[in-house]
Amino acid sequence: MSGFAPPVVDERAALTTYLAQQRRALRATAHGLTDDQARLAPSASELSIGGLIKHAGHCETFWTDLILQRQRGSQRKADESDADEFRLAEGEDLAGVLAAYAEAAERTDAVIAGVRDLGQAVPVPRGLPWFPEEVGEWSVRWVLLHLIEETARHGGHADVIRESLDGATLFPLLAAAEAWPAPWFRPWSPSVRPDS
DSSP states (O other): OOSSOOOOSSHHHHHHHHHHHHHHHHHHTTTTOOHHHHHOOOSSSSOOHHHHHHHHHHHHHHHHHHHTTOOOTTOOOTTSOSGGGGSOOTTOOHHHHHHHHHHHHHHHHHHHHTOSOTTOEEEOOSSOTTSOTTOOEEEHHHHHHHHHHHHHHHHHHHHHHHHHHHSOOHHHHHHHHTTOSSOSSOOOBTTBOTTO
């Protein structure tokens, strides 16, 4: 395996392949962490790796529901705090949020596979301040691009947090997590810091 997305043959494959690549990178930032480490926020923000993965799973569920034109009772309201969305709550653990994220990703992939036209309209929710009032709909294509953007942004946050925790960076983490054969990076291990 490598750190690059495999070749793609068309637009749908490009969008889903790059989304899968960004998910993979975000998950890799959690490789080898304990629950306590996954809760830590060692940078200037309050973000943690566990909280970012939890948020990414919620995002995929939210956007997939929009594609299906479903509303969930648990959908966050405009006056609710972001705090719980971005941190592991009491009773949550890293394994649980990783499993929930994998489940959300599988559901997204299944829904996208069932969409015949990436130009299919996706209605913009009303009454939420972060959505533009002047836009009535997006397309499934737009939603996929947004999910790639969202996942990549939070993957970058997680990279900084992970490097702050123990010096680990993406490619050594991927090499370790995926057991790359003859990797060109020294695979991450808990006993070897990159600066030693």
